[in-house]
Amino acid sequence: MSTYEEEHGIQQNSRATQEIGENSQEEQRRQVRSQLQGLFQNFGSSGGEGNRYSDSTLLLQLLSQLLPESLQEEWLQEMDKGKNAGCPDSFASSLPRINKRKLKVTDNCSICYTNYLEDEYPLVVELPHCHHKFDLECLSVWLSRSTTCPLCRDDVMGHRIINEIDTTEAELEEDWGMYG
Amino acid sequence: MSKVPRNFRLLEELEKGEKGFGPESCSYGLADSDDITMTKWNGTILGPPHSNHENRIYSLSIECGPNYPDSPPKVTFISKINLPCVNPTTGEVQTDFHTLRGWKRAYTMETLLLDLRKEMATPANKKLRQPKEGETF
Amino acid sequence: MASLPKRIIKETEKLVSDPVPGITAEPHDDNLRYFQVTIEGPEQSPYEDGIFELELYLPDDYPMEAPKVRFLTKIYHPNIDRLGRICLDVLKTNWSPALQIRTVLLSIQALLASPNPNDPLANDVAEDWIKNEVGAKAKAREWTKLYAKKKPE
Numbered sequence: 001m002s003t004y005e006e007e008h009g010i011q012q013n014s015r016a017t018q019e020i021g022e023n024s025q026e027e028q029r030r031q032v033r034s035q036l037q038g039l040f041q042n043f044g045s046s047g048g049e050g051n052r053y054s055d056s057t058l059l060l061q062l063l064s065q066l067l068p069e070s071l072q073e074e075w076l077q078e079m080d081k082g083k084n085a086g087c088p089d090s091f092a093s094s095l096p097r098i099n100k101r102k103l104k105v106t107d108n109c110s111i112c113y114t115n116y117l118e119d120e121y122p123l124v125v126e127l128p129h130c131h132h133k134f135d136l137e138c139l140s141v142w143l144s145r146s147t148t149c150p151l152c153r154d155d156v157m158g159h160r161i162i163n164e165i166d167t168t169e170a171e172l173e174e175d176w177g178m179y180g
Numbered sequence: 181m182s183k184v185p186r187n188f189r190l191l192e193e194l195e196k197g198e199k200g201f202g203p204e205s206c207s208y209g210l211a212d213s214d215d216i217t218m219t220k221w222n223g224t225i226l227g228p229p230h231s232n233h234e235n236r237i238y239s240l241s242i243e244c245g246p247n248y249p250d251s252p253p254k255v256t257f258i259s260k261i262n263l264p265c266v267n268p269t270t271g272e273v274q275t276d277f278h279t280l281r282g283w284k285r286a287y288t289m290e291t292l293l294l295d296l297r298k299e300m301a302t303p304a305n306k307k308l309r310q311p312k313e314g315e316t317f
Numbered sequence: 318m319a320s321l322p323k324r325i326i327k328e329t330e331k332l333v334s335d336p337v338p339g340i341t342a343e344p345h346d347d348n349l350r351y352f353q354v355t356i357e358g359p360e361q362s363p364y365e366d367g368i369f370e371l372e373l374y375l376p377d378d379y380p381m382e383a384p385k386v387r388f389l390t391k392i393y394h395p396n397i398d399r400l401g402r403i404c405l406d407v408l409k410t411n412w413s414p415a416l417q418i419r420t421v422l423l424s425i426q427a428l429l430a431s432p433n434p435n436d437p438l439a440n441d442v443a444e445d446w447i448k449n450e451v452g453a454k455a456k457a458r459e460w461t462k463l464y465a466k467k468k469p470e
Contacts, residue, residue, distance in 0.1 A: 110415040111380060113324040141381055142414050150415035181377060185351045188374045188385050191402070214399050216391060 085145050087157055092140040095125040098133055110151060111138035129159040183285070186248055190218040193288055206293035208242065219244055221289060223255075225297050231306035233261075236313055240296075242289055252283035255292060260315040262308050265299060271317030321349050325375060328418050340422050342373065350375040354386075356422060357468060359430035363457035364392070367465030371401075371425070373418065383412035384421055391464040393457040395434040395443035403428070404438030 100122060108115045109124075111134055116122040123136040132151045134142075142150055147157045184192070197208045204226070211220040221242040227233025238261060243254040257271035265277040273280065279287065279295040299305060329349070332342045339357035344350070354371040358364025370389040376382050386408060388401030396404040407416060407424050437443030446453040 111324075112322070113327045138414070145381065146413075148413065150413045153411075153413065182350050182375075183348055184376075185345075185348060185372070185374055187372060187387065191385075191387070191400070194400075210400075216389065216399070216401055218400070 087143045087147050089140075089144070091157070092125070092136065092143045095127065095136070095139075097136070098124040098126055107133065109133075109135040109138055111135065111142065127154070127156050129156070130154040186244075186246070187218065189249055190244060193290070194218070196290070202290050203294065205297055206290065208289050208293065211241065221253075223289060223293050225293050225300075228297055228301035228306070231301050232308060232310045233300045233306070236310075240293070242292075244289075249285050249287065252280045252287070253289065253292070255280075255296075256317070258316050260311040260317055261300075262310050263300060263305060265296075269317075322379075324380060325350065332418060337419055337423060340419075340426065342418060342422060350379075352418070354422065355466075356426050356429070358461060358465065359426060362430050363454045364394075364429045364461050364465070365458075366468045367461035368468055369429075369465050373421075375418075380414040380417075383408045383416075384418060386421065386425065390466075391460060393442060393453070393460040394429065395432050395437045395439055395446045395453075396428055398439045402438060404436060 100117075103116045103122065103124060105115075105117055107117070114135065116124050116133075116135070124133050125136045125139060126133050127139075127149050130149050130152050132149050132154075134150070139150075143156070147155055149156055193208075194210060196202055200207075202208075205228075206223065206225050208221055208223040210218060211222050221244065223240040223242050225238045225240065227236035227238065236259075238257060238259040241256050241258055243256075245251060245253070252275075255273040257266055257273070260271070262268070265274050266272070267274060273296065275281065277296075277299070279292055329344055339359075341355045342352045343354075344352050352373040352375075354373050356369050356371060358367040358369065367390075369392060372387055372389055374385045376385060386403055388397055388403065390401075391399075392401070398404075403425060405424060405428055407413075407421060432446060434443040434446035442453070445456070
């Protein structure tokens with residue numbers, strides 16, 4: 001099965017960096033830049049919500065001696081885009097997985113339209129609260145840029161605590177299934 | 181990568197031009213904001229420093245035909261200029277200008293304006309005698 | 318060119334086999350992400366009896382990113398500007414990957430039935446709409462006659 005990125009011809013930065021075999025100077029420079037940008041973004045998001053912007057602006061000022069102006073602008077724009085963007089990466093991977101036996105033949109993912117059971121090992125997750133199901137892979141891409149359920153626009157981050165309880169319950173249920 | 185169709189590509193360029201995200205040394209916009217075909221555009225180039233073009237602002241007209249961006253646009257200087265790649269009577273940028281001749285789909289109006297500006301600043305061209313400022317073709 | 322995602326193929330097939338009343342959408346042969354679209358003006362709206370042409374493009378990131386849609390027929394509407402660009406929340410901030418070409422086109426048809434001059438894209442039209450709704454609607458009707466294709470009887 002091809003991944004979302006492959007189907008859409010999108011190259012992820014990290015993968016692009018790994019694939020560099022012959023390190024020409026230009027490529028090395030690009031790598032350094034992307035590492036710097038990564039550092040910059042991590043620094044930006046590790047601060048408290050309130051002063052996140054000013055922290056990164058400060059860092060940018062410090063870095064400004066090393067970076068061309070156009071690149072600084074680009075990063076600031078990226079940061080603005082990121083402000084109203086998605087959930088942390090850990091959120092999607094922490095969602096409860098749906099056991100294959102609980103999936104109906106007609107169930108399909110409303111993001112990629114693929115029937116879950118077409119895949120021998122479907123990786124399907126459920127959102128807290130609204131319980132809408134999606135392919136983990138599709139949902140992860142969406143939640144990296146939004147915090148809403150694709151189907152009902154429920155704010156998925158609004159139920160984090162409930163979600164943790166739900167996870168335990170789901171696991172318990174499965175255990176019962178195994179031993180029952 | 182899929183092919184962005186002409187009109188959506190031109191809308192992207194329009195937005196970039198309107199928001200002023202491009203470089204300061206050139207600008208471009210629709211000649212007629214009612215033209216739903218987005219064919220005729222205006223461009224300006226700020227003359228490069230350390231050349232006879234310094235401090236001059238050149239206006240150009242750009243025509244993006246139905247096959248843009250597969251085919252390059254037609255570019256004409258409105259402000260008079262003396263440059264080997266520009267037709268001395270009509271102001272039209274000759275189709276053998278390297279950016280037009282080697283046109284790629286990824287090129288934009290901005291690419292073209294910036295390349296023309298670079299052309300003005302080449303050692304061979306920067307000291308060419310220029311017509312009086314403000315004259316038009 | 319990267320192959321077409323399965324979802325786009327399925328959506329295209331469904332648009333043909335089970336078309337939405339009053340709406341057509343057909344991909345161009347040379348670019349299967351680029352659709353030629355027509356929408357009939359809703360009944361009892363100033364756009365009634367007109368057929369409007371639009372173009373729709375599914376960007377590389379679709380469905381994570383909304384389709385791009387534009388009117389090719391001139392239209393007098395507070396949320397559609399002179400270049401045919403549409404101000405509609407589902408095309409911008411309210412996009413969701415569970416929406417589809419079909420739902421987007423239905424939303425545009427609904428926008429024709431109920432313009433929203435308080436969230437304008439074409440400011441002069443919106444102003445006209447608020448100040449003089451009867452006159453604005455008459456002008457919209459006039460433009461429909463002038464520029465839209467006539468709906469066959």
